Amino acid sequence: MLIEARLTLLFARLAIRLLPFRRLIPIFERPAARPEQTGAARAQSIKDVRWAIWTLTRHQRERVVCFPRAIAAQAMLRRRGVSTTLYYGAASQAGQGLSAHVWVQDGEAEVVGKRSAAGVKVLARYPAG
Numbered sequence: 001m002l003i004e005a006r007l008t009l010l011f012a013r014l015a016i017r018l019l020p021f022r023r024l025i026p027i028f029e030r031p032a033a034r035p036e037q038t039g040a041a042r043a044q045s046i047k048d049v050r051w052a053i054w055t056l057t058r059h060q061r062e063r064v065v066c067f068p069r070a071i072a073a074q075a076m077l078r079r080r081g082v083s084t085t086l087y088y089g090a091a092s093q094a095g096q097g098l099s100a101h102v103w104v105q106d107g108e109a110e111v112v113g114k115r116s117a118a119g120v121k122v123l124a125r126y127p128a129g
Helices: 004-020 023-030 038-056 065-080
Strands: 086-091 098-106 109-112 123-128
Touching: 004 023, 004 038, 023 086, 023 098, 038 065, 038 109, 038 123, 065 086, 065 098
Parallel strands: none
Antiparallel strands: 086 098, 086 123, 098 109
């Protein structure tokens, strides 16, 4: 799981650096690769992916921000048959200007980054439905 998270985070970081945002959107909107998981299996997949992303990014030399974390989490869950929504938002903070934030949810449940989304206005969500 950690190796997959490492490779997926690397891919996400490269994609963000090399591709214009409009080219990333089809990646965020891909359907799950397998039949949709439900119940305890779904909850365990989310827990495992969240743990792998958190563990890996906590121990890296350079800081990994929310965008590659969200892309990696969504991609890893999609491979396991868990469709999620990636949210892209922004907030205006006094003295700091505009800040963007990206997070992933499964319905109303947090996958990664939702706790940091307080006060952030959703600008887009993927898939859009």
